[in-house]
Amino acid sequence: MEHIAGVPLPDTTTEEYERVLSAAATAATSLARAEPSKRSHVLRSVADAVDARASELVPLAAADSSLPEGRLRGEVTRTTMQLRMFADVVEEGSWLEAVIDTADPDAQPAPRPDLRRMLVPTGPVAVFGASNFPFAFGLGGGDTASALAAGCPVVAKAHPAQPRLTTAYARAIDEGLRAGGAPDGTFGVVQGTDIGRRLVQDLRITAVGFTGSTAGGRALADLAAARPVPIPFYGEFGSINPVFVTPAAAEERSGTIAGEFLESLLLGAGQFCTKPGLLFVPEQSSIELLVGTAVTDDPFRLLHKGIRQSYFDVSREILEHPDVRPVTASAQADLDDLSVRPVIGVTDARALQQNSRALIKECFGPFGLIVTYTSIAELHATMTVLPGTLTATVHGTDDDPHAAALLNALARCAGRVIWNGWPTGVAVSWAQQHGGPYPATNSVHTSVGPTAIRRFLRPVAYQSVRQEHLPPGLVDANPWGLPRRVNGLLS
Amino acid sequence: MEHIAGVPLPDTTTEEYERVLSAAATAATSLARAEPSKRSHVLRSVADAVDARASELVPLAAADSSLPEGRLRGEVTRTTMQLRMFADVVEEGSWLEAVIDTADPDAQPAPRPDLRRMLVPTGPVAVFGASNFPFAFGLGGGDTASALAAGCPVVAKAHPAQPRLTTAYARAIDEGLRAGGAPDGTFGVVQGTDIGRRLVQDLRITAVGFTGSTAGGRALADLAAARPVPIPFYGEFGSINPVFVTPAAAEERSGTIAGEFLESLLLGAGQFCTKPGLLFVPEQSSIELLVGTAVTDDPFRLLHKGIRQSYFDVSREILEHPDVRPVTASAQADLDDLSVRPVIGVTDARALQQNSRALIKECFGPFGLIVTYTSIAELHATMTVLPGTLTATVHGTDDDPHAAALLNALARCAGRVIWNGWPTGVAVSWAQQHGGPYPATNSVHTSVGPTAIRRFLRPVAYQSVRQEHLPPGLVDANPWGLPRRVNGLLS
Numbered sequence: 011m012e013h014i015a016g017v018p019l020p021d022t023t024t025e026e027y028e029r030v031l032s033a034a035a036t037a038a039t040s041l042a043r044a045e046p047s048k049r050s051h052v053l054r055s056v057a058d059a060v061d062a063r064a065s066e067l068v069p070l071a072a073a074d075s076s077l078p079e080g081r082l083r084g085e086v087t088r089t090t091m092q093l094r095m096f097a098d099v100v101e102e103g104s105w106l107e108a109v110i111d112t113a114d115p116d117a118q119p120a121p122r123p124d125l126r127r128m129l130v131p132t133g134p135v136a137v138f139g140a141s142n143f144p145f146a147f148g149l150g151g152g153d154t155a156s157a158l159a160a161g162c163p164v165v166a167k168a169h170p171a172q173p174r175l176t177t178a179y180a181r182a183i184d185e186g187l188r189a190g191g192a193p194d195g196t197f198g199v200v201q202g203t204d205i206g207r208r209l210v211q212d213l214r215i216t217a218v219g220f221t222g223s224t225a226g227g228r229a230l231a232d233l234a235a236a237r238p239v240p241i242p243f244y245g246e247f248g249s250i251n252p253v254f255v256t257p258a259a260a261e262e263r264s265g266t267i268a269g270e271f272l273e274s275l276l277l278g279a280g281q282f283c284t285k286p287g288l289l290f291v292p293e294q295s296s297i298e299l300l301v302g303t304a305v306t307d308d309p310f311r312l313l314h315k316g317i318r319q320s321y322f323d324v325s326r327e328i329l330e331h332p333d334v335r336p337v338t339a340s341a342q343a344d345l346d347d348l349s350v351r352p353v354i355g356v357t358d359a360r361a362l363q364q365n366s367r368a369l370i371k372e373c374f375g376p377f378g379l380i381v382t383y384t385s386i387a388e389l390h391a392t393m394t395v396l397p398g399t400l401t402a403t404v405h406g407t408d409d410d411p412h413a414a415a416l417l418n419a420l421a422r423c424a425g426r427v428i429w430n431g432w433p434t435g436v437a438v439s440w441a442q443q444h445g446g447p448y449p450a451t452n453s454v455h456t457s458v459g460p461t462a463i464r465r466f467l468r469p470v471a472y473q474s475v476r477q478e479h480l481p482p483g484l485v486d487a488n489p490w491g492l493p494r495r496v497n498g499l500l501s
Numbered sequence: 502m503e504h505i506a507g508v509p510l511p512d513t514t515t516e517e518y519e520r521v522l523s524a525a526a527t528a529a530t531s532l533a534r535a536e537p538s539k540r541s542h543v544l545r546s547v548a549d550a551v552d553a554r555a556s557e558l559v560p561l562a563a564a565d566s567s568l569p570e571g572r573l574r575g576e577v578t579r580t581t582m583q584l585r586m587f588a589d590v591v592e593e594g595s596w597l598e599a600v601i602d603t604a605d606p607d608a609q610p611a612p613r614p615d616l617r618r619m620l621v622p623t624g625p626v627a628v629f630g631a632s633n634f635p636f637a638f639g640l641g642g643g644d645t646a647s648a649l650a651a652g653c654p655v656v657a658k659a660h661p662a663q664p665r666l667t668t669a670y671a672r673a674i675d676e677g678l679r680a681g682g683a684p685d686g687t688f689g690v691v692q693g694t695d696i697g698r699r700l701v702q703d704l705r706i707t708a709v710g711f712t713g714s715t716a717g718g719r720a721l722a723d724l725a726a727a728r729p730v731p732i733p734f735y736g737e738f739g740s741i742n743p744v745f746v747t748p749a750a751a752e753e754r755s756g757t758i759a760g761e762f763l764e765s766l767l768l769g770a771g772q773f774c775t776k777p778g779l780l781f782v783p784e785q786s787s788i789e790l791l792v793g794t795a796v797t798d799d800p801f802r803l804l805h806k807g808i809r810q811s812y813f814d815v816s817r818e819i820l821e822h823p824d825v826r827p828v829t830a831s832a833q834a835d836l837d838d839l840s841v842r843p844v845i846g847v848t849d850a851r852a853l854q855q856n857s858r859a860l861i862k863e864c865f866g867p868f869g870l871i872v873t874y875t876s877i878a879e880l881h882a883t884m885t886v887l888p889g890t891l892t893a894t895v896h897g898t899d900d901d902p903h904a905a906a907l908l909n910a911l912a913r914c915a916g917r918v919i920w921n922g923w924p925t926g927v928a929v930s931w932a933q934q935h936g937g938p939y940p941a942t943n944s945v946h947t948s949v950g951p952t953a954i955r956r957f958l959r960p961v962a963y964q965s966v967r968q969e970h971l972p973p974g975l976v977d978a979n980p981w982g983l984p985r986r987v988n989g990l991l992s
Contacts, residue, residue, distance in 0.1 A: 039913075087610040104991065107952070111932040119578040123922060125932035130912065132945065235726035239889070239939045398730070408967075417970050421621065421961050422530075428964040431614055440986055441602040441616035443962035448730045454623065454959040461598070461960070468945040469952070470912050471934035473919040476899075479908050493991060495931055500595065500984060500991070 012170030012203055014314045015074050019173040021202035033195025034134040034163040035214045040193045041161045042131050045482065046106075046490055048191070050097035053158055055190030056183055057093035060086065060150055063182040070174040071144040076311035076348055081278070082145065089145040092152060092438045096159040099460040103492035105129070105159075107469070108483050110496045123474045126484040129467035131161035132242075133216035136209045138230070140221040141171035141313050142281040142374070148172065149199060150183045152438075152458050153219030153244075158196070160466035162216070167209055168201035171314045176201065210234050210243070217466050220245040221283070221457065224372070224449045231452055244465045246457050247449040248372040249400035251433045252288040254389060254416055258407040259430075260295035267405055268300035271378070274432035276352060279310035280376035281317065284401055284433040287372060290359070290389060293382040298356050301380060302337040309349040310376050318350060321375035325353045328379060331368055333361035337380065352376035359383040359392045366395035386412050393419055398447025401426045401433035423447055425456070503661030503694055505805045506565050510664040512693035524686025525625040525654040526705045531684045532652045533622050536973065537597075537981055539682070541588035544649055546681025547674055548584035551577065551641055554673040561665040562635040567802035567839055568769070573636065580636040583643060583929045587650040590951040594983035596620070596650075598960070599974050601987045614965045617975040620958035622652035623733075624707035627700045629721070631712040632662035632804050633772040633865070639663065640690060641674045643929075643949050644710030644735075649687070651957035653707070658700055659692035662805045667692065701725050701734075708957050711736040712774070712948065715863070715940045722943055735956045737948050738940040739863040740891035742924045743779040745880060745907055749898040750921075751786035758896055759791035762869070765923035767843060770801035771867035772808065775892055775924040778863060781850070781880060784873040789847050792871060793828040800840040801867050809839060812866035816844045819870065822859055824852035828871065843867035850874040850883045857886035877903050884910055889938025892917045892924035914938055916947070 012019045022030075041049075060067070064086045071082045099105060106128050113124040135157040140147040147153075149166045157164045168176040180199045187196050200209060210218055210233045218234055220227050224247040234243035255267055274286050291297040312318045322342070329336055340351035353376065362369050362381050369379065383389045396402075402424035406413040413429070421427050425446030436444055442459030445451035455465045472480055482489050494501055503510045513521070532540075551558070555577045562573045590596060597619050604615040626648040631638040638644075640657045648655045659667045671690045678687050691700060701709055701724045709725055711718050715738040725734035746758055765777050782788040803809045813833070820827055831842035844867065853860050853872050860870065874880045893915035897904040904920070912918050916937030927935055933950035936942035946956045963971055973980050985992055 084610045091609060109932040111928075111930040117928065117930075118582060119575045120926060120928070122928040122930060125928060125930055127932040127934050231731070232726065235723065235731075240722070240726075240943055242945060413967075414970050417963075417966060421963075425960065426962040426964055427966065429966040429970065431965050435611060437602075437608065437611070437613040437616060439602040439608075439613060439616055440989055441600040441618040441962055443618050443960045445960070447959070452731050454733060454956075456960055465945075468938070469916065469934045469936070469947055471917040471932055472908075472912075473917055474922050475908060475918065475920040476904075479905050479920065498931055 012201065014316050015171045015173050017173040019168060019170050019176065019201050022200040022205060027200055027205065030165055030198035030200055031212055031214050034165050034198055037163040037193045037195030038131070038133045041163060041196060044161060046100045046103055049159060049161060050100045052187060052190035052192045053093045053097035053100065053155065056150060056186030057090035059186030059189060060182045061090050063178065067175060067178055067182065070178055071172070074172045074174045075141065075144055075313050077278070085143060085145040088438065089150055092146070093150070093155050095438060096155045096460065096463070099463065100159050103490055105460065105463050106483055106492055108492045108494040110484065110494060112497060125471055125473055126480060127469055127471040128481060128483050130470050132466050132468050133162060134214055135162045135164050135466050136215045136218045137164050137166040138206060138218070138220040138222060139166065139169055141169050142278065144172055144175055147221045149176070149179045152462060156462040157219065157466045159463045162466045163196050165198045165200060165209060165215065167206050168199050206230060207233060211237055213239065215241065217241050218243045219457065219465065224248045242465065243452065244455060244457060245452045246283065246445065247451065249283050249446065249450045250287045250370055250372055250397060251284055251399055251401045252290060252396060253286045253403040253405065254290045255292070255295070255297065256404065256406040256410050256412045256416070257292045258410050259405040260292045260297060262407050264296050265300055268297050268304055270432060272301060272304055274434045275378045276310070276376050277434045279312055281313055281374050282434050284436060286378065286403065286433055288379050288381055290381045290383055293384050298337060298380050298382065301354060305338055305352050305354055307340055307351060309345050309351050311348045312350060312375055315347060317374050318348060321350055321373060321377065324371055324373040325377040328369055328371065329353065329355050331365060333357050333365060334369065350375055354378050354380065356380040356382065359388045363392050363395050370395070370397065390419060393423065396423055398450045399424050400444060400446045400450045401428055403428040403431065403433055405430055425450060503692065505807050506662045506664050508664040510659060510661050510667060510692050513691040513696060518691055518696065521656055521689035521691055522703055522705050525656050525689055528654040528684045528686030529622070529624045532654060532687060535652060537591045537594055540650060540652060541591045543678060543681035543683045544584045544588035544591065544646065547641060547677030548581035550677030550680060551673045552581050554669070558666060558669055558673065561669055562663070565663045565665045566632065566635055566804050572769070576634060576636040579929065580641055583637070584641070584646050586929060587646045587951065587954070590954065591650050594981055596951065596954050597974055597983055599983045599985040601975065601985060603988060616962055616964055617971060618960055618962040619972060619974050621961050623957050623959050624653060625705055626653045626655050626957050627706045627709045628655050628657040629697060629709070629711040629713060630657065630660055632660050633769065635663055635666055638712045640667070640670045643953060647953040648710065648957045650954045653957045654687050656689045656691060656700060656706065658697045659690050697721060698724060702728055704730065706732065708732050709734045710948065710956070715739045733956065734943065735946060735948060736943045737774065737936065738942065740774050740937065740941045741778045741861055741863055741888060742775055742890055742892045743781065743887060744777045744894040744896065745781045746783070746786070746788065747895065747897040747901050747903045747907070748783045749901050750896040751783045751788060753898050755787045756791055759788050759795055761923060763792060763796055765925045766869045767801070767867050768925045770803055772804055772865050773925050775927060777869065777894065777924055779861070779870050779872055781872045781874055784875050789828060789871050789873065792845060796829055796843050796845055798831055798842060800836050800842050802839045803841060803866055806838060808865050809841060812841055812864060812868065815862055815864040816868040819860055819862065820844065820846050822856060824848050824856060825860065841866055845869050845871065847871040847873065850879045854883050854886050861886070861888065881910060884914065887914055889941045890915050891935060891937045891941045892919055894919040894922065894924055896921055916941060
């Protein structure tokens with residue numbers, strides 16, 4: 011039994027586990043056959059059901075997570091808009107990557123048969139949601155939306171930090187699936203201490219979507235890779251999200267940058283995977299001072315005790331390093347057992363380079379590290395010790411002489427490069443990329459946005475297959491109206 | 502020193518290894534910046550150089566592999582046509598998946614910044630070629646073409662079965678790269694007994710393309726997954742390629758099927774990953790008899806002694822199974838140390854189901870297993886024990902009552918489903934899919950055809966980045982003329 015949020019989440023029994031997995035395997039076949047309009051209808055129906063139960067779900071999520079209800083209502087909107095956007099994407103059909111090469115008897119070096127290729131669902135997908143976005147990265151979040159859009163059943167591992175929300179959220183999703191006509195077994199939830207390992211190793215599971223810590227995620231990724239039949243593991247493991255302030259930007263708008271940095275850092279009590287964890291500022295700038303002055307002393311309630319303990323451990327470890335000085339001097343002792351006050355430290359780029367293992371660590375909660383640098387060359391040298399990251403940001407000026415080189419260098423270690431903005435806030439749109447070199451993710455795909463669907467698909471080619479035996483997406487008449495590539499040309 | 506083909510292939514020294522890897526890491530940066538037309542020029546230049554040296558290379562490949570020169574000349578054509586096709590694909594530009602979402606201040610639940618996303622090269626790629634296609638799956642084969650098209654430098658592990666070809670083939674590729682203006686380090690070759698493991702674990706390597714045996718490939722895939730920073734391993738490991746002959750097809754054209762089966766089985770001495778290893782025929786058909794009568798007693802020279810030994814071991818193990826009878830009775834004793842005669846066995850579907858581990862094994866060389874079945878239901882039941890496979894084939898008739906269900910079921914375990922054809926022969930075209938559920942491959946991508954390029958790319962999004970700092974592929978003016986998705990619409 012998992013118990014980290016005041017209320018226990020009882021373990022799924024072996025019988026129930028078998029029922030869920032076996033139903034998912036059965037559902038996979040009929041879901042794979044369903045035409046895009048049917049899948050879209052299912053996604054919209056789930057969105058409607060979650061919206062309809064929002065006023066019941068939000069207080070449960072708030073009780074589980076200490077997150078404010080306003081923020082959670084926005085998250086429900088994000089979640090259901092995402093489901094509806096994926097429904098639109100499924101209908102548009104380019105995600106199926108349908109390609110037709112008609113037979114070419116004159117092809118060199120050998121005649122070519124009729125070949126038609128399309129993506130098909132991999133089969134049941136295991137989804138491990140995160141605790142910091144109970145809705146948008148939870149049971150009905152991005153991974154579930156992606157898998158359902160692809161035509162894959164989902165078996166979600168419930169997060170122990172959501173004991174109140176889990177059953178109600180799962181019921182809302184289930185209602186939507188039933189109303190939309192999805193087959194039994196399209197969605198199931200399992201919970202328990204060791205059930206995640208079991209799920210990743212289950213031969214009926216064909217792919218995994220995971221959002222969480224590097225330690226937990228890597229352990230599961232290793233299990234997925236070690237299976238007799240390995241499966242793709244799409245993990246989002248953690249990120250440091252460095253922000254680089256050029257000398258010209260610091261000169262132009264130190265106050266604005268300091269204020270916006272704090273706003274982004276403290277959003278969601280600093281419990282975002284896109285939190286700007288490192289802020290690089292010129293040595294002579296006043297940003298460190300401005301941040302120190304402006305930072306609030308108000309406490310923030312964290313998601314659960316585990317995150318709070320880890321916040322203390324990691325922030326203390328960094329702050330106690332001889333090359334780090336505190337910018338804040340907040341007492342933590344007088345707080346309740348879920349709350350903390352912001353902690354901000356400062357070090358310099360040379361120290362960061364020399365102590366990268368000790369100082370570059372993701373720390374969930376309102377903790378940030380300011381890093382002063384003496385030259386742009388030093389900044390570039392520091393980049394070589396940065397790990398892969400979801401985002402990297404540059405604050406510069408209109409005619410900044412260093413902007414191009416910094417942005418270019420940062421694209422090598424980040425999935426999203428930001429100019430004069432902040433990394434928190436991840437729009438669900440076609441161009442979104444939420445992922446980056448390891449440990450940000452362990453894949454070459456995104457976990458947010460429509461292209462996330464590609465993770466749960468594999469290609470199948472049909473050679474010389476008669477029209478009546480082809481999937482509808484590949485027959486000449488194109489009854490699904492898909493964008494297709496025919497004999498090399500997009501149509 | 503590796504020594505399996507009569508001539509040893511000397512180990513790469515530590516100094517040379519370091520030079521190659523360090524040059525590849527340096528080349529990665531400038532290759533990533535090169536515009537598509539430049540990359541296309543490099544690919545065409547490599548094709549020209551390999552073509553120009555074909556008359557020198559083919560005899561060396563023949564001496565290494567015992568493959569006939571005519572076949573090898575055709576393979577050179579396939580290889581250079583592939584490079585030229587990839588050059589066209591690179592120029593067309595859709596592989597970059599460029600997407601632009603302009604800023605939307607009214608977006609819900611939050612205003613959306615300008616977001617632009619494109620695929621960028623992962624960095625240096627390790628390529629492990631196969632021995633059975635010295636050119637098309639060798640140093641300059643599909644994986645190398647894919648990686649260069651993506652903008653990634655290649656470090657190829659030389660195959661010990663190609664001691665004569667390796668240096669000359671590498672030189673031709675290098676000449677083409679230089680003539681095309683590629684940076685130093687774009688392509689390098691390393692060789693040696695343990696150097697493959699070292700390469701896969703090298704932190705400068707960002708992805709691996711592998712074609713070879715399940716045992717060797719899986720060991721390397723496990724190393725790639727276990728790295729501190731895991732990398733994608735795109736392996737093609739082996740395949741059984743079942744062929745199903747319906748009762749109606751057997752009734753209509755047993756002779757043709759028997760003859761074509763043998764032709765496909767014995768192509769390249771049975772050393773194709775797409776060799777039809779299992780032929781399912783109705784119990785009452787004459788196909789088994791016709792195959793037994795028509796099969797040649799002529800010997801075939803195999804690629805190297807290792808494959809010959811494995812051919813004897815695996816075919817004997819299967820043939821000695823109590824449920825298997827030989828269709829051929831060929832003596833092997835009088836042959837030279839590279840030659841073998843075809844071996845064909847017969848069993849029944851029930852025995853295959855009950856002994857799937859013992860009887861379903863890839864066996865390189867002219868070995869095949871015929872499986873008789875008594876009913877279509879039995880055939881479908883047998884499918885559940887089949888492993889993932891590159892291809893699966895159905896031979897039926899125009900109005901065959903079983904075609905639809907068989908094709909549909911086989912698409913679940915195969916990457917390419919074939920109707921009334923044979924799996925050998927893999928056209929390089931947009932719709933090709935060479936890959937399938939594990940162990941056929943361990944990825945959701947193809948290793949043949951233009952979409953193979955996707956394996957060596959990762960997405961990067963640019964948020965609110967000024968036009969002059971964006972990669973040319975993402976600026977409004979679209980100087981590369983890419984097909985792009987703008988605000989959701991393909992243009």
